[in-house]
Amino acid sequence: MVNVQVYVTxxxxxxxxxxxxxxxALQTMGYxxxxxxxxxxxIELEIEEGNDLEARIEEMCEKLLSNxxxxxxxxxxxxxxx
Amino acid sequence: xxxxxxxxxxxNCDDDMxxxxxxxxxxxxxxxxxxxxxxxxxxxxxxxxxxxxxxxxRSGAIARFAPVMASVVEQAEKGKPVLGxxxxxxxxxxxxxxxxxxxxxxxxxxxxxxxRLVVANHETGFTSKYEGEERITIPVAHGEGNYYCxxxxxxxxxxxxxxVFTYEDNFNGSKEAxxxxxxxxxxxxxxxxxxxxxxxxxxxxxxxLKIFQSILKQWRKSHVLTT
Numbered sequence: 157m158v159n160v161q162v163y164v165t166x167x168x169x170x171x172x173x174x175x176x177x178x179x180x181a182l183q184t185m186g187y188x189x190x191x192x193x194x195x196x197x198x199i200e201l202e203i204e205e206g207n208d209l210e211a212r213i214e215e216m217c218e219k220l221l222s223n224x225x226x227x228x229x230x231x232x233x234x235x236x237x238x
Numbered sequence: 239x240x241x242x243x244x245x246x247x248x249x250n251c252d253d254d255m256x257x258x259x260x261x262x263x264x265x266x267x268x269x270x271x272x273x274x275x276x277x278x279x280x281x282x283x284x285x286x287x288x289x290x291x292x293x294x295x296r297s298g299a300i301a302r303f304a305p306v307m308a309s310v311v312e313q314a315e316k317g318k319p320v321l322g323x324x325x326x327x328x329x330x331x332x333x334x335x336x337x338x339x340x341x342x343x344x345x346x347x348x349x350x351x352x353x354r355l356v357v358a359n360h361e362t363g364f365t366s367k368y369e370g371e372e373r374i375t376i377p378v379a380h381g382e383g384n385y386y387c388x389x390x391x392x393x394x395x396x397x398x399x400x401x402v403f404t405y406e407d408n409f410n411g412s413k414e415a416x417x418x419x420x421x422x423x424x425x426x427x428x429x430x431x432x433x434x435x436x437x438x439x440x441x442x443x444x445x446x447l448k449i450f451q452s453i454l455k456q457w458r459k460s461h462v463l464t465t
Contacts, residue, residue, distance in 0.1 A: 170386060171411070173346050197295075220303070223296055223332065225339040226386055 157202050160213055162231045164222045165196035209233070239457045241267040242280035244310065244326075246301045251287035251324065254434045259284070262437035263450040272304040282319045282453055283310055285326025287379070287432060297340060297382050298328030307333060319363060319453050320426045324380055327418075327428030336421055336428045337395070338387035344411025348381040352442065353431055354406035355417055359399045362420050363456035364427045367448035373406065374445035376431040378417075383430040385412035385419075398422055403429055 166172050172195055179193040199221055203209065213231055222229040243255045252269055259267040270277055277283050290301035301307070307329075314320045314335055322330040330336045343349055357365055357372040368374070387395070392413060395401050403418035410430075418429030433446025 171341070171344075173342050173344055173384075173411070177346060220295070220299060223299065223339050225331075225337075225388075226341065 158205055158209070159234045160201040160203055160231055161234070162199040162201065162213075162217060162221055162229060163196055164199065164217075164227050164229045165194060167226055167228050170226045239265050239281045239454055239461075240279070241265060241282045241284060242270040242277045243267060243284045243286055244272065244277070244306055245269050245286070246272045246288070246290035246304055246329075248290040248292055249286050249288035249325070251432065251434060254432070255284050255286040255323070258434035258437045258446070258450060262434075262444075262447050263454060265454060270306060272301070272306050274306045274309075276309045277306065277313055278309060280313070280318075281457055282321070283313055285310070285320070285322040285329050286434070287324030287326060290325055290329065293325075293382075296328075296332065297325060298330075298332040301325075301329045302333040311335065314421075314426050317423065317425050319456065321364065321449070321453070322426075322428040323432055323434065324378075324383075324430055327430055328382065330426060330428045335426050336419055337391045338385055338413075338419070340382045341384040341386050341411075342382050343380070343384050343409075345409075348379075349383070349409060350379040351377065353378045353409070353417070355403045355431060356406055358401045358404050359420070361399070362402055362424055362427070362452075364420065364449055364452050365402055366455060367452040375443045376433055376436045376446050377443075378410075378431045380410070380430055383410045383412065385416040385430075387413060394422075395419060402427060403431065 174195045175193045182190045217229040241259045245252045352375050355374050357368040360368040360370045400419050402420050404415040405417050408415035420427045433449045436443040436446035
């Protein structure tokens with residue numbers, strides 16, 4: 157088994173109301189060094205190893221895990237659990 | 239005209255939709271469970287509001303892969319009228335039957351109240367009973383109704399008169415105050431406001447009834463022409 161970490165983030169130019177709210181809260185708390193906050197999703201998968209692993213992951217990301225209209229995704233593959 | 243109201247796990251406006259068609263419009267209607275393989279026997283297909291699959295991942299993202307959806311897409315491509323309300327609209331967006339995507343409301347709050355709408359296009363099969371630029375009141379109830387699309391898609395929507403309803407007061411932050419759109423072919427409509435909750439004066443408004451009546455009018459017109 158391989159451990160795959162998928163990060164889904166909003167595309168550039170798409171407003172992130174949660175990010176702005178968190179940014180305002182951090183500013184109010186006195187963390188004036190915070191210039192920008194972006195929210196996103198983290199999804200962890202455990203996948204059986206196969207030849208077309210990356211292609212299959214990308215398909216999963218494009219079909220379900222992200223919405224290509226508003227979101228981008230990145231992923232990393234690590235040998236996690238056995 | 240025979241209607242199907244699709245019921246996903248987590249749908250919660252299916253009864254209202256069923257009632258609106260049966261009592262408000264007076265046409266036969268069935269609830270169709272999401273595991274059904276075909277909706278080919280129906281003349282109109284409605285996707286109701288609610289929280290299908292708990293809104294997990296993204297609203298509508300999982301429902302679009304429900305078994306019944308392949309047949310919904312097929313019937314939509316055949317030109318049958320398909321209406322998605324609220325979560326139903328989100329499902330149609332995720333399924334790619336309509337362009338764009340929904341985001342959290344600008345205020346991050348769930349908004350539940352009557353909304354003033356402008357009928358931006360009264361020449362569709364869903365709105366022919368309205369007057370042009372008619373102002374109507376239909377309730378909204380959503381946390382993710384902030385419509386987004388890129389500028390190119392917006393230009394397409396405008397060029398093809400696909401924007402059907404806009405909010406008088408853009409309380410959720412939607413692009414161009416969009417509340418409802420139709421596909422290029424004109425047979426698939428999605429809208430965030432709930433017309434099924436505005437089909438009788440006793441509910442505070444019957445402004446939504448004309449959507450159901452318009453669909454029936456359109457169907458009768460094409461039915462007479464083809465038989």
